[in-house]
Amino acid sequence: MKLRLIVSTLLLITCFASFGQDKQADSKKHHSGIAEKGLVKVSVMYPYAEGKTFNMEYYETKHMPMVAAFLGSNLVKYTIEKGIASGIPNQPLSYMAIGTFYVKNLSDYQAAIAPNREAIRADFPNYTNATPIILVSEVVR
Missing domain, CATH: 1.20.5 (Single alpha-helices involved in coiled-coils or other helix-helix interfaces)
Structure with missing residues (x-):
């Protein structure tokens, strides 16, 4: 026992x-970050400013899935972030939202986006009146 x-x-x-x-x-x-190292990261950042709007539900359910479909097998993953505060207390929010695509290859990304650029831009008014800032970078860690 x-x-x-x-x-x-x-x-x-x-x-x-x-x-x-x-x-x-x-x-x-x-x-x-092992899973992301070496990937290309495309960050689409929507700056906050007085009078700017952002429809997160539309962005999450319609816009980002549409763009993701254009990217096909080159896309590893995508993320959506909703801005909630500035890095400095009592200061305005820097970005209302950031959409990020992690892709394997930059030239494949560009080839997929080029023929769909107008469709992507035409969808902007459905969720925002802000002009995005786009940063393309390589994940190093």
Whole structure:
């Protein structure tokens, strides 16, 4: 009976230790940026200004999925961020929203966007009256 209790306890400890190691490895992998290193990041930033508007629901459900579909298999993932505060207390918000595409190859991205540029721009009034700022960068970490 005592041996059975010891074995059961050891099995439980082993299971919890293994679970903790898996979670720790997942956390390190997620936070280290390994999955994104070397990818091209296209950030579409919508600056905040008095009188500017942004329809997040439309952007999330219509615009971003449309652009993502144009990118096809070159697209690794995309993210949508909603601005909530400035980095400086009591100062106006810098950006209302930022949409980011992570792609494998810049030239493939440009080739996919070029024929669809007018359709993308024509959709702007459906969700914003702000002119976006676009930054194309390489993820280094």
